[in-house]
Amino acid sequence: MTSPEAAVTVVLTTAPDAEVAEALATRVVDERLAACANIVPGITSIYRWEGEVQRDAEVLVILKTTPAVSDALRERIIELHPYDVPEVLALAAPDGSMDYMRWVGEEVAAP
DSSP states (O other): OOOGGGOEEEEEEEESSHHHHHHHHHHHHHTTSOSEEEEEEEEEEEEEETTEEEEEEEEEEEEEEOTTTHHHHHHHHHHHOSSSSOOOEEEEEOOSOHHHHHHHHHHSOOO
16 A cells, blocks of 8 residues: 555546647646646536436546645636536545656645
C-alpha cells in the first residue's frame, strides 16, 4: 500500500463534446488542480432528466489529483461546466504505482 501523501483521487466527469472536454481538462491541468486528464470519446449516456429518459453522445474525462485538492477540482469543474448538473465523481485510489502517484502529488498544487 502507498503512503497517504502519495494517494491519488480519480475524478470523473462527462462533457457534451471533445472541444468542451479538452478545454475543461486543459484549464484544470494548467491551474494545477489535476496532474493529468484522459479524454475518452464515443460514450453513450442514458439517464433520467426532468422526468424523461435521455440518450446522448458524450465524452468522458478522467482526471487525476490528490485528496487535498479534490474538493477544489470539483468546484472548478462545476464553475467551468456547461451542464446545469455536471457529473463529478471522486474515487479514492489509495494504491498504485508509487512513482506515478508521487508524480501526481508533485504536479498538483496544494491549496
